[in-house]
């Protein structure tokens with residue numbers, strides 16, 4: 001248990017211990033400057049028994065590894081008085097904005113107001129808004145990750161793409177920018193002390209997030225709709241020409257209207273980002289293949305809303321958004337959260353009073 005006794009190490013809680021979260025826990029512990037508690041859910045029993053089995057491009061083969069502590073639920077720091085306040089709560093779960101509970105509700109018990117820095121290592125745009133609203137006195141920092149790391153079976157991690165983490169401070173209007181920036185830089189020191197990985201501080205968080213969207217808004221989404229890896233899309237050529245490149249251009253135009261200049265060269269760089277041999281499946285495709293919710297609101301919904309608010313045409317994003325919303329609806333149905341009626345009475349579209357009028 002994180003003791004109240006003075007410890008020179010930062011006290012870190014990681015929420016979400018799949019591929020990305022486990023590798024973050026590993027790097028933070030190996031760097032020697034953080035004591036990590038990981039909150040595990042479906043993999044708790046497996047990890048409690050055998051630890052993590054990690055096959056890592058950056059760190060090699062590690063069997064039976066455990067962070068300092070594991071828990072199977074979020075600790076409540078206001079009630080569990082033997083826990084030292086967390087200096088950082090690192091969120092590596094998916095950010096599913098349209099499904100409750102949201103990130104803020106999940107992490108709330110672990111946050112000490114005015115003390116804990118909340119690090120959002122997640123994809124998407126405007127993910128900090130609700131978190132800053134919920135925790136106005138806490139620094140909130142951004143982690144844009146380029147790692148390739150997946151879990152399966154439970155407790156077994158395959159880390160096959162180099163760990164690159166770009167960190168910066170979100171603007172929290174309630175606290176001094178210096179406090180948030182210092183906290184972001186300290187996080188880089190904690191994470192970056194681990195050998196073999198790249199963790200850097202980048203103050204321009206808006207730029208970093210829009211740049212990553214070039215990839216996530218296009219490849220993640222089209223891969224999910226078509227159930228296709230990025231190499232096959234490149235072989236087809238027309239998927240790149242009809243969908244991937246147009247989406248990237250719409251993101252670039254929306255970013256420009258929002259004051260972020262994404263150089264044109266970045267488009268080709270992102271199109272060819274994955275090595276061909278990887279037959280890479282972006283995380284959203286992996287999520288849907290597992291029957292999980294997809295994080296389409298922050299990856300497509302938010303940039304689309306920004307584009308429309310700023311008067312930038314984004315027709316491809318709009319169609320892709322509608323399709324992903326439909327896919328999410330099907331996930332809800334599969335989880336039993338949508339009940340499809342057996343007769344049309346009361347339906348808005350084609351309800352009881354609507355006669356079939358197509359002849």
Ligand SMILES: CC(C)(CO)C(=O)C(=O)O
Nearest residue numbers: 145146147148282283284
């Ligand atoms: C960087 C990359 C491609 C892998 O982590 C990603 O962001 C994703 O698949 O969502």
